[in-house]
Each structure stands twice: as structure tokens, then as C-alpha cells.
Amino acid sequence: MEKEVTPYVDQWEKDHIVPREVWKKMGDEKFLCPALSSEYGGIGGDFLHSTIVIEEISRTNHSGLAAPLHNDIVIPYIEAYASEDQKKKYLPGCVSGDIITAIAMTEPDAGSDLASMTTTAEEDGDHIVINGSKTFITNGINSDLVIVAAKDPEEKNPHQALSLYFVETGTPGFEKGRQLVKMGLYSQDTSELFFSKCRIPRENRIGEAGSGFIMLMEKLQQERLVVAIMAVSAAECILERTIPFCRTTIVSGKPLSKSQAVQFALVELAAEVKIGRTFLDKLIADHMEGRRIIIETSMAKYWTTDMVTRVADRCVDLFGEYGIMEACPAIRAWRDVRIMSIFAGTNEIMKQIAGKFMGF
Amino acid sequence: MFELSRSQKEIQKAARDFAKGEFDKEVTLELEEKREYPEAVWKKAADLGFIGIQFAEDYSGGGLGVLDGCLIAEELCRKDSTMGMAITFSGIGSEAVFRFADNGLKEAFLPKVAEGEMLSGIAFSESSYGLDVSSIQTTAVPEGDHLVISGKKTNVLNGGSAGFYVVLAKTGVDDDPAKSLSMVLVEGDRDGIGVTDSGEKLGLNMMKTAELSFQDVKVPVANLVGKEGRGLSQADRFSNEIRILLAAQALGIAQGALDRAISYVKQREQFNRKLAQFQITRHKIAEMATKVELSRLITYKAAVGFDSGKPDAALISMAKMSSARMAVQVADEAIQLFGGYGYMKEQEVERYYRDAKLTELLFGNRGLQSDIIGEAVIGKVK
Numbered sequence A: 001m002e003k004e005v006t007p008y009v010d011q012w013e014k015d016h017i018v019p020r021e022v023w024k025k026m027g028d029e030k031f032l033c034p035a036l037s038s039e040y041g042g043i044g045g046d047f048l049h050s051t052i053v054i055e056e057i058s059r060t061n062h063s064g065l066a067a068p069l070h071n072d073i074v075i076p077y078i079e080a081y082a083s084e085d086q087k088k089k090y091l092p093g094c095v096s097g098d099i100i101t102a103i104a105m106t107e108p109d110a111g112s113d114l115a116s117m118t119t120t121a122e123e124d125g126d127h128i129v130i131n132g133s134k135t136f137i138t139n140g141i142n143s144d145l146v147i148v149a150a151k152d153p154e155e156k157n158p159h160q161a162l163s164l165y166f167v168e169t170g171t172p173g174f175e176k177g178r179q180l181v182k183m184g185l186y187s188q189d190t191s192e193l194f195f196s197k198c199r200i201p202r203e204n205r206i207g208e209a210g211s212g213f214i215m216l217m218e219k220l221q222q223e224r225l226v227v228a229i230m231a232v233s234a235a236e237c238i239l240e241r242t243i244p245f246c247r248t249t250i251v252s253g254k255p256l257s258k259s260q261a262v263q264f265a266l267v268e269l270a271a272e273v274k275i276g277r278t279f280l281d282k283l284i285a286d287h288m289e290g291r292r293i294i295i296e297t298s299m300a301k302y303w304t305t306d307m308v309t310r311v312a313d314r315c316v317d318l319f320g321e322y323g324i325m326e327a328c329p330a331i332r333a334w335r336d337v338r339i340m341s342i343f344a345g346t347n348e349i350m351k352q353i354a355g356k357f358m359g360f
Numbered sequence B: 001m002f003e004l005s006r007s008q009k010e011i012q013k014a015a016r017d018f019a020k021g022e023f024d025k026e027v028t029l030e031l032e033e034k035r036e037y038p039e040a041v042w043k044k045a046a047d048l049g050f051i052g053i054q055f056a057e058d059y060s061g062g063g064l065g066v067l068d069g070c071l072i073a074e075e076l077c078r079k080d081s082t083m084g085m086a087i088t089f090s091g092i093g094s095e096a097v098f099r100f101a102d103n104g105l106k107e108a109f110l111p112k113v114a115e116g117e118m119l120s121g122i123a124f125s126e127s128s129y130g131l132d133v134s135s136i137q138t139t140a141v142p143e144g145d146h147l148v149i150s151g152k153k154t155n156v157l158n159g160g161s162a163g164f165y166v167v168l169a170k171t172g173v174d175d176d177p178a179k180s181l182s183m184v185l186v187e188g189d190r191d192g193i194g195v196t197d198s199g200e201k202l203g204l205n206m207m208k209t210a211e212l213s214f215q216d217v218k219v220p221v222a223n224l225v226g227k228e229g230r231g232l233s234q235a236d237r238f239s240n241e242i243r244i245l246l247a248a249q250a251l252g253i254a255q256g257a258l259d260r261a262i263s264y265v266k267q268r269e270q271f272n273r274k275l276a277q278f279q280i281t282r283h284k285i286a287e288m289a290t291k292v293e294l295s296r297l298i299t300y301k302a303a304v305g306f307d308s309g310k311p312d313a314a315l316i317s318m319a320k321m322s323s324a325r326m327a328v329q330v331a332d333e334a335i336q337l338f339g340g341y342g343y344m345k346e347q348e349v350e351r352y353y354r355d356a357k358l359t360e361l362l363f364g365n366r367g368l369q370s371d372i373i374g375e376a377v378i379g380k381v382k
Helices: A006-015 A020-028 A047-058 A067-081 A084-096 A212-248 A260-288 A294-318 A320-324 A331-341 A347-357 B006-022 B025-034 B039-047 B066-079 B081-088 B094-100 B103-114 B231-267 B279-307 B313-343 B349-361 B366-378
Strands: A101-104 A120-124 A127-137 A145-151 A162-168 A174-179 A191-201 B120-123 B139-143 B146-157 B164-170 B181-187 B193-197 B209-220
Touching: A020 A084, A047 A067, A047 A212, A047 A260, A067 A084, A067 A101, A067 A145, A067 A212, A084 A145, A101 A127, A120 A145, A127 A145, A127 A162, A127 A174, A145 A191, A162 A191, A162 A212, A212 A260, A212 A294, A212 A331, A260 A294, A260 B366, A294 A320, A294 A331, A294 A347, A294 B349, A294 B366, A320 B349, A331 B313, A331 B349, B006 B039, B006 B066, B025 B081, B039 B081, B066 B081, B066 B231, B066 B279, B081 B231, B081 B349, B094 B103, B094 B120, B094 B181, B094 B231, B139 B164, B146 B164, B146 B181, B164 B231, B181 B209, B181 B231, B231 B279, B231 B313, B231 B349, B279 B313, B313 B349, B313 B366
Parallel strands: A101 A145, B120 B164
Antiparallel strands: A120 A127, A127 A191, A145 A162, A174 A191, B120 B146, B139 B146, B146 B209, B164 B181, B193 B209
């Protein structure tokens, strides 16, 4: 990361995209799909390998290279539910960096209420025809392969209507929309996707028809854990940049870090980060043991993302007026972490889920 | 006690109508992108008397008070946090000229600011962290009829664009800054001023910020603002006036974020209901509305105190600190209520959040405000 990523992030933030070549380099170094079985060309590691990749990307002071989404959110669907033919077709490219993936669930009118999505997938002979639009899609512009969630318009029960489909970039009827201009994550190619009579082969459906919802429910535990890892890592990095500033900045004749209020603030922030890290490490271990930790991962997702927003905000304050400058080491992170309490399910939804499973 | 007077309500309405008619989101986004000042809107604001409302009418001002200035700042920032801040900061520094300078300087510069012909700036800080009076090294050395200024200043708003800067410099030899600092007005086109762009900011990019270097810049002794050696006490009083402005900007930003959040949750539907129908939504809005009320009360009280001739520095710092903090919190919650759309520049609430953060960082973060308030409230300790 220090060699191939960190020196270039400022430029990528200006360009509003991470060049495709970086994904290839990631693939060359075996940093893509590290938890995937080795028969597809990867290292055949486990979730800890994934965690390391996430944490090292956090240190680069940018969030555009969404390899964690690809590695730990999209690929698990393929590994768990795709047919052997589908896996052989796509996974080697996902490992090498030749195929960049995205997953398209959210729509302009279906965010938290995923079941109300209106993108349809209708069977037509040997094909399936997809119509609809998706938004806020990470890796939207760079992606070669998108897993699209769409509904059978004939099925009345929304929870049985959903299926997941592979749609390749370049398929007629599949258009990529403009890149979305955001508060942060400047180098992330988040975009809208449009499907207009997009015909894909029937073989592109993943798993059984109507099983989309079950698949999403099973895989979302890991997605939430991934976000919690990102949040805790980001908080650790922000604090790591703020402490030296406090040590070296002299105000009224003494370093900021000698001011009692600054000391207490840093300790409080470090305590929150440590608590987050401790909870997270326990959940990573539980997850790797195959435990069902829906309540805990929902709690972790909301708590750690609220925490990193608090930490970022307080750290910016410690920089004083320097905090008004983009050049301030904590500013990009302040802008980038704000999305974490919203994506991968809003924190309100996390509380709703935890509450439901706690029996309320 | 809690009602505005009729003329105050008229000013409030006039500012609201102006913002509604003249502010355009697309224009703001474009100017932010290009880092260009909203000249056209600024000039219109000046024509309608919204700039320099606190100056005496002799100087093209409105002859009114800081509270009236607050009402304007609140309405403008409510409609557009960035445009509102840019316009109400157009003459930053001119307040010091009005309060402390002699007639000559006032006549020469204040009308130009009030009439929308000249921007101004302040050059106090020498560290990007903020003002540290014990380490000011910029000097203003007397040489015959002139003062010769040498040094470097950071974080200058309107740096490079201002017609004049109010510079805090050492004119005396005393180690104690309370005795050796003075305020000097330096025209922007004097020889020897170097401008280095400070780059992009967290927000308010339509206002330039720069580092200024002064290399033997000569100004007439008549450019001294106020009394020689009284620079620090003048800077403190000036900071009070600006902190009230920041509190009012923050208040407007918070109200504007709340307005947008309420509007959104009333129309956005998920799970077959409007977001506004969920209890949690109502509770969030309740907290936001409470914060806006608190912010309004303390800001107006601080402004009224200032206008009565007895500015309460502790109350002013309380207003700035709490108003700014609450604006950040309200805008933060507004983003959350907008969901994914809250993160998009298109929806504006993220810009309110960034601009609110600026009001927290400018003129002293919460640590500094707490120092001021704590010392004042506790009083002398033997």
C-alpha cells in the first residue's frame, strides 16, 4: 500500500477514480479474494487475511479502492451460491484483478426498505430481461461484473420475489450513469446503473429463483462486520495522525499535548477506539468460528461507525484553525467516515434488526 | 423580552426575501468548485444595505446593531450556508476599523465595504493553528511618517482579494503583548505584500484563504487603527464581535439543516410510511429543534448585550461555542435523516455540515472558548 497506493491517493481524489491498473496490481500481489478457496488462483486464506487487507487500506488516507467490497462482500455470494460453471467463469478474473465487481441492491426509492425495490427480471425464452435502476453503487464505473438484485414481477410476496443475477459490463441495455458527487470518498467511483430491456442469459441467475432474500440475509452479517473493521481501523489511523500534531504544535509556549484538556480528550478518544477494537476482535473470532452473531454485528456496525464519526470530529477540533484546511491530516478522513453510519444498512436499521432479534 | 421589535422583524423578512430571490444552489456549487467569490450576489446584498449594517450611516452603514447583523446572517445562512457565510464575511476586519479607527480611516474605507466595492480581511494569526499572541513576530516599525511592516500571517480570509487587511503587529518593544501590539490597516495593493494561496478548505471555498508575507511594506502612520499598543485589547473586543457573527451563522446553518430535514422526512417514504411517521424520526427532529431554539436564545442574548454597550465576553464565547457545536450536531443528524442522499453534494445538507464545522474552528475551538468562559465565570483565584 505504501508503495503503490499512498503516494497516489491525492491524485486519485482529484481524478475522482482509482485507475484499473491498481486492481491488477492488487491481484498480482494476491491481495484480492484472499479468503477464497485457492482453486481459483488466490492464496486460499481466511477472514483474517481479508481483515489485514482492510486495515492496510485504511492507513492510506483514502477510501476509493473498494477492494474490501469486492473481496468480502461480493465474492462471498459467488463462492456460496454460484454454480461451478459460473465460478470457473468469473472467479479467476476476480482474483487476478481483471474482473472488478460491484453489487447492486439499492434504488432511488428503495434504500432501507430493500423489499420495495422495483427493478424487475422477467424470463423470456433463453433470456432474462432486466428493467430498472440502481443507485449509490460502489465500484459502479470501474466494475466489469455486477451482481444485480431484481424481482420477478409475477411473484406477489416480496420476500420470495427476489433473485440475484450476474450482469456483465457491456451487455446491451446496461448503462452506467454519472458518477455521484459526494461529501467524501472522492476517489470512489460510486454511480447509478440503468437497465433498460437488458437481456442476460438464463444461466446468469445465481442459485434458485426467489432465493435472493435468503442469500442477502445470510451474507449481510459479514458485510456489517467488514464495515466495523473499516470504522475501527479508520479511527485508529485518525488518532495516530492527531497525536503527533498535538505533541509538536506549540501554543503559548508549550506543546498542545501538555494542555490538560487536550490530554483528557486524547485519552477519552483512545479509550473509545480501544473498546471498539476489543469488541471487534472478539466478533471477528466468533465470525470465523461460524457463529451466528446477528445482534452483535448489528450493534458493532452502528456503534463503531458512530464512534469513528465522534473521533474524527473531536480530532479535527484538536487541530484548531488548521482544521479548516483540506491539507489538515484529519480532514479527508472526517469527510470519508461520515458515510459509514449510512451505507451497508443505516445505523437506524441496525438498531431495528438488533431489537427484533432481542425479542422487542 | 423574547420578541423582536417591528423593525427587526422587517430586517429579518428583508434578508429572507433577498436570500430566497437571489441565492441559487447551482450557482453556489459552481462557485465552490471554481473557488470564486459570489461578486454579483455580494453587490446586490450591499445595495440593499445588508453589508455594514452596524456601521454608522455616515459611512454608508445602517446605523443599527450587532443583533440586526445577526438576523441577516441567520437568514442568509439558513437559505444557503456557504453563500451566507461568504457574504457576511465580506468585510471581515472592517468592524475593527469602525469600532477603533479615526474618522479619516473610517471615511476612506468603510463606505467602500458597505457599498460592495471592497472586500477586507484580517491578518492576526502567524500559526495555522490559530492566534497565539505571545508568538507574534510581525513588526510595524516607525520610519518618519510611515510604519514599515515585516512578517508573515496565516489563515487570512479574503487573502489576496481584499482591498485592505487589518494587521496585528508589534509596534512596541515590551515583551508583554498586551502592551506592544497594534492594529494597522494595510491596503491590499501596497508594495511588498506576497500572497500564497492556502489551498482548498473544508468548506467556504468561494472565499479565498491565503498566507500573506509583508516585506518592508510601508503605510502612513495614519493607518494605525485605534491606539498604539492597544492592539491586543482591540483584537479581543473585535474577536467578540466576530464570535457573535459566527454564532449567528451557526444558528442559521442549524435552522437551514433542520428545515431541509423536516421537508425531506415529510415526503420520503419507506416501509409504506413517510419517514416523519416513525417515532425515532420525530425524536431526532425534536432534539434538533431544541438545539436550534437554545442556539437562538443565547446568540440573540449575546448580541443584545453587545449592543447595550456592555459586551459579556463569557456569554459571547458561550454563544459561539454552543451554537457552533449544535449546528454541527443538527447538520450531522440532518445528513442521517437524508440517508444515502445526505452524503451527496446535490442535497446540500453535507455542505451545511461542513460549513457548520467551520464556525466551530474559526476564532477559537472549544478548548479556547472554554478557557475564556471558565476563567470569566470562576473569576480570580487567590
